[in-house]
Amino acid sequence: MTINIGVIGVGLIGRFHALTLSHEIEDARLIGVVDSNAKVAERVASETHTVAYNDYVKLLENKDLDAVVVAVPTAFKPEIIKAAMDSGKHVFVEKPLALDLKNADEIVDLSKKRKVWVQVGYQRRFDPMYRKIKEYMNEGEIGDLIYIMSVTRDPPLPNPGVNVEISGGIFLDTSSHDYDTIRWLANTEAKTVMAQGSRVTGQGDYDVTTTTIALSNNAMAYVDACRFSAYGYDTRVEVLGTKGSILVVPVNSSRSNDVVLVKKQDKYEWFIERFQEAYKEELRAFIDSVKNDKRPLVTAEDGRAALEIALAAKLSMQSRKAVDLPLG
């Protein structure tokens, strides 16, 4: 059985997903791409040998369509996701799920009502490095969890200016990856969130932030996000347990007490290169979920939970106070 799929929003990540679906996943057939920018839709349709649309409603009218990938800016996701679910389509949505919990709750409820699967694009759960960490934890290698640190640092943005209105800002857009990773690795929920941030580059959003999270199992977590890592894209995790620690070393360094100096680089890999296999793996898993009616590894509920932590972090930064979950 082949799953007929369309991609809505074929900018940076949507184009990559469209290419993956058209060339790399046997059980998927890309039957259309949509972008409100007609030129972008035409260009990606020609690269992927499919049909271009400017309006997602036209794609949803196709009776052969089974599922969609939604990769538009977050402010526009809920309307599209709900319309897709209302026409019985399964949805893969890029992170974060929505800008607010009302929309996230409506998506969770509607997916149950319409009996369609929703998978959220937290691709780190499909990455070999993160999977290895999870495997060590599951096997009890480091005993009981005490602390997790998760880092996401982006190289300086190619074009200045981050549109907080439509992306939700750094906690939703960047750190929600780390919040999802922490929930997944720790296998527990966040209890209290404290965050701070600073605007160093003046690009319209906070660009250095920290989040401290008390987890329900009494472990602690810490997230560091930055939008101008001169040495390149960097995502790392350290997990400390009662019997040991799991470390991801940034540069080839295995001796204890090594000091590693990482300087500005002109060429570096970015997230598309770093996670290219994980992006493909998450879509393969989504197609498998649709085909075999299997619960996805990253559900709409997971998307909602990561969003709730991000919103709590935003609130904490603004109020300069710790914020308890669940949000009232």
Ligand SMILES: NC(=O)c1ccc[n+]([C@@H]2O[C@H](COP(=O)([O-])OP(=O)(O)OC[C@H]3O[C@@H](n4cnc5c(N)ncnc54)[C@H](O)[C@@H]3O)[C@@H](O)[C@H]2O)c1
């Ligand atoms: N998982 C990841 O690592 C990862 C990486 C990059 C982006 N993302 C997420 O993917 C989403 C898109 O990010 P991007 O960097 O690809 O953005 P982008 O701006 O490059 O692309 C978005 C595209 O959506 C189109 N669009 C906007 N509104 C639309 C609508 N109503 N209907 C159809 N098309 C519409 C735009 O014209 C644009 O081409 C964001 O939520 C972002 O956080 C996730």
